[in-house]
Amino acid sequence: MIQKRKNVLLVRNAEFKDFGGGERFPVLLAEILNKYGYASYVASRSPLVLNFASNKSIKTIKGWWWKRQNWSGLRVTLTPFYFLWQLILFFWYIYIVVKNKVSILHLQGKDDFIAGTIAGKLLRKKVIWTDHADLKHLFNNLYVWYKNPIGKAVYLCGLMADSIVIVSQNEYQLIFNKIKSNNRLKNKIELIYNGVSDSKYKYHKKSNKLTTFGLATRLVVDKGFSEAIEAFNQLSAKYEDVLMKIIGDGPDSKMFKKQAKNNKKIIFTGHIDDPYSEILNLDIFMHPTYHESFSMSIVEASMLALPIIATRVGGNPEIIIDHKTGLLVDVKDVKSLYSAMEELYLDKKLRSKLAKEARKQYLEKFNFDDIVKNQYIPLYEK
Secondary structure, eight states: OOSSOOEEEEEOOOOTTOOSHHHHHHHHHHHHHHHTTOEEEEEESOHHHHHHHHHTTOEEEEOOOOSOOOOOGGGGGGHHHHHHHHHHHHHHHHHHHHHTTOSEEEEOSHHHHHHHHHHHHHTTOEEEEEESSOHHHHTTTTTOTTSOHHHHHHHHHHHHSSEEEESOHHHHHHHHTTSOTTOGGGGGEEEOOOOBOOOGGGSOOOOOSSEEEEEESOOOGGGTHHHHHHHHHHHHHHOSSEEEEEEBOOTTHHHHHHHHTTOTTEEEEEOOSSTHHHHHTOSEEEEOOSOOSSOHHHHHHHHTTOOEEEESOTTGGGTOOBTTTBEEEOTTOHHHHHHHHHHHHHOHHHHHHHHHHHHHHIIIIIBHHHHIIIIIHHHHHO
């Protein structure tokens, strides 16, 4: 039990339409931290993040965020404006930290890595980063003096931070490949997997008349929806008792609805505030993404004890052990995806086995309450 109450500022900014694992992370973390005596604030410019936090009775602060995030190529000539923006953000951080008596800043994005870290260390506060797949890009051309000034600024602030959390072994290795072997930044990097709290038994699972496949993530091309729809079109042409649910919303939703318009067995639910009730009632969960640092969607499906099909990319193989905790398929490969879908459709025993093993692994490795208690709180306190 924490003896002294500490105020934690959890900061996460993103595109306003984005609401994935990285955006849910600070809210879920705050919820658990509050149980252990911390006073947590979630700061963001994203209305989706702020609403999610408010619905869970987490204190929120409307933050500052500049939508322009790409400063590469010819845009590099505009970086003086970016650093002017960072100066403004720095003074905002000073004000917020002093006003709310913040003891720990937990930052989760490029802009906040710079301004938040400088402000936090100037005020002698603890600064923790959690990287949601940004650093592997930010550290490109780190040793080429005339390229990537913003990445170099992030790197220098990383040397000031107390700890840098990486969410998968794959990301860990990609970042290590960007910096020299004797670099002292490596001593600050720690691997802590993301997770979700166990809420499986809050929902009632219904019996489906049709074998129901489903996806639940942002509707963007890179998540593999097009391949999933094409594979399901082939499956539903061969087997009548199948259904597909696409849970969520996103900028490319119209494209996918157009692709699926001739198949009445594909249902788009749109955005759902609490998607677990829909996900739990799937028979097979799919995540055919093109790239992934660490998939909260897969962890959630594991928590809900579902058989899973996922692509063999990024951190997915750290969660899915092929034919043990799920099935792995090749990226952008409709044929591979179709074969996995058909295999699970035909083999109910395999579905049951994969679901049980996925749930067992979740309890051992990805229960977020245990992760926060055993890994994040010691990080805050050491």
